[in-house]
Amino acid sequence: xxxxxxMPELKQILGAMVFATKHPLPAAEMxxxxxxxxxxxxxxxxxxxxxxxxxxVETLKQLSADVAKTGTGFHLAExxxxxxxxxxxxxxxxxxxxxxxxKAHRLSRPSLETLAIIAYRQPIxxxxxxxxxxxxxxxAIAALMELELVRMVGRSNVPGRPMLFGTTKKFLEHFGLQSxxxxxxxxxxxxxxxxxxxxxxxQTDTVTAPDTTEAExxxxxxxxxxxxxxxxxxxxxxxxxxxxxxxxxxxxxxxxxxxxxxxATEDTP
Amino acid sequence: xxxxxxxxxxxxxxRLEIFEGPLDLLLYLIKKEEVDIYEIPIVKISxxxxxxxxxxxxLDLNIAGEFLVMAATLMLIKSRMLLPPEDRPAAEEEEEDPxxxxxxxxxxxxxxxxxxxxxxxxxxxxxxxxxLGSHVVDLGPEPGLTxxxxxxxxxxxxxxxxxxxxxxxxxxxxxTASYNVADKIESITNALKGTGSIPFSSLFECMAHRQEIVCxxxxxxxxxxxxxxxxxxxxxxxxxxxxxxxx
Numbered sequence: 001x002x003x004x005x006x007m008p009e010l011k012q013i014l015g016a017m018v019f020a021t022k023h024p025l026p027a028a029e030m031x032x033x034x035x036x037x038x039x040x041x042x043x044x045x046x047x048x049x050x051x052x053x054x055x056x057v058e059t060l061k062q063l064s065a066d067v068a069k070t071g072t073g074f075h076l077a078e079x080x081x082x083x084x085x086x087x088x089x090x091x092x093x094x095x096x097x098x099x100x101x102x103k104a105h106r107l108s109r110p111s112l113e114t115l116a117i118i119a120y121r122q123p124i125x126x127x128x129x130x131x132x133x134x135x136x137x138x139x140a141i142a143a144l145m146e147l148e149l150v151r152m153v154g155r156s157n158v159p160g161r162p163m164l165f166g167t168t169k170k171f172l173e174h175f176g177l178q179s180x181x182x183x184x185x186x187x188x189x190x191x192x193x194x195x196x197x198x199x200x201x202x203q204t205d206t207v208t209a210p211d212t213t214e215a216e217x218x219x220x221x222x223x224x225x226x227x228x229x230x231x232x233x234x235x236x237x238x239x240x241x242x243x244x245x246x247x248x249x250x251x252x253x254x255x256x257x258x259x260x261x262x263x264a265t266e267d268t269p
Numbered sequence: 270x271x272x273x274x275x276x277x278x279x280x281x282x283x284r285l286e287i288f289e290g291p292l293d294l295l296l297y298l299i300k301k302e303e304v305d306i307y308e309i310p311i312v313k314i315s316x317x318x319x320x321x322x323x324x325x326x327x328l329d330l331n332i333a334g335e336f337l338v339m340a341a342t343l344m345l346i347k348s349r350m351l352l353p354p355e356d357r358p359a360a361e362e363e364e365e366d367p368x369x370x371x372x373x374x375x376x377x378x379x380x381x382x383x384x385x386x387x388x389x390x391x392x393x394x395x396x397x398x399x400x401l402g403s404h405v406v407d408l409g410p411e412p413g414l415t416x417x418x419x420x421x422x423x424x425x426x427x428x429x430x431x432x433x434x435x436x437x438x439x440x441x442x443x444x445t446a447s448y449n450v451a452d453k454i455e456s457i458t459n460a461l462k463g464t465g466s467i468p469f470s471s472l473f474e475c476m477a478h479r480q481e482i483v484c485x486x487x488x489x490x491x492x493x494x495x496x497x498x499x500x501x502x503x504x505x506x507x508x509x510x511x512x513x514x515x516x
Binding site for chain 2: 119189
């Protein structure tokens, strides 16, 4: 590996950025980065403190010509308001096949369904998810957590203090969603009094365990769940604290095993 | 279909994990029978449900316990529906339709299934957009792959109808004929070599023994699980095609 002792030119820096970016990169953004690095790191980088957007655009044109000339199979493209490297159309069949071979990270339908339930109803417990799907979701949740599409966002206040799940930023990225509001029919499917875990109507209930959803009676459908599901429904949930992260989860799971859908109506253990 | 013993050859007691649950099956049946979900003909649906359940158990598939719970629930609902109104227990919740809770659950779940389809579309779109720039249109849905993969219930439907067409088996053949899943895996793999795709049902042509049909079916499931073959349907409830997946 050659270590180039000469400092990079602007064209190379821009090339590196366009290469590294996940999303189309606007010229203005590249400019901003140049200025920031100039400020925070100084030294050689300070040379780019005064670069203007027009300069960036111009240099990118040169970069584009270079790439095209050397016949690399990809080119510099402008799309969605930014620049990015894109494979040549004539090479598409190979690129596609490569992508398809990578199908591994596409989700299965059962996983997608579990994920949809979590996305719309977060924060939500495992039991509540199962009430909707009618089947055990341990496997699905584990897989989704490993893919970092889902995470624990707190604990419910009912006996057993089961974990609450919500979606992550990565979830939004993976599906190209701007926010949770981009999910169709959010108001309809979101967590409301009506669609709490199906239990017998609790008119006279002796149960003391606060029904996790009681607090929601009269609460408007929670479509305003922020991306990181930061605010699980107030009093009934606890914010994720550092302690809870370290808490061994095995006990909690075991307690859950014994509880079924009727957990809210069980007598306190 | 009688539950006469079909011994699954010891060499292949696959415990295929079935991730679908009873609600999936019910929704499948509702769609297949083209009934109104709000007016589920409970007798018809629960009979169908039991039929599928029996097939799955016969094949020793690893199904969720919830399937049995749902079977019991369906029985209960059915019995309630059959009681004349005046005989229904007074304690019954607000005289509601005994099917109501189930319908509510199914309707809700179905909405999430639609949401899942939406997410899947977005996922695909992201994939294409992400890697291949803005040419989403060009590199859209891959040619050949139409609706998504076939579900276990679709496969069972075909399997079931093949079994039904069988004439009653001569008892003697139960002992002489001997098939096993491993062999079938091999023969199916060979049959697919070179050809693009073949109809799933064609695998069972000329088969006269139940055991052979069962082994063939299990072989297909196993091959799918091992991702060596893929099953697709051009249209809803249409002919299922299977094809090899290139290495």
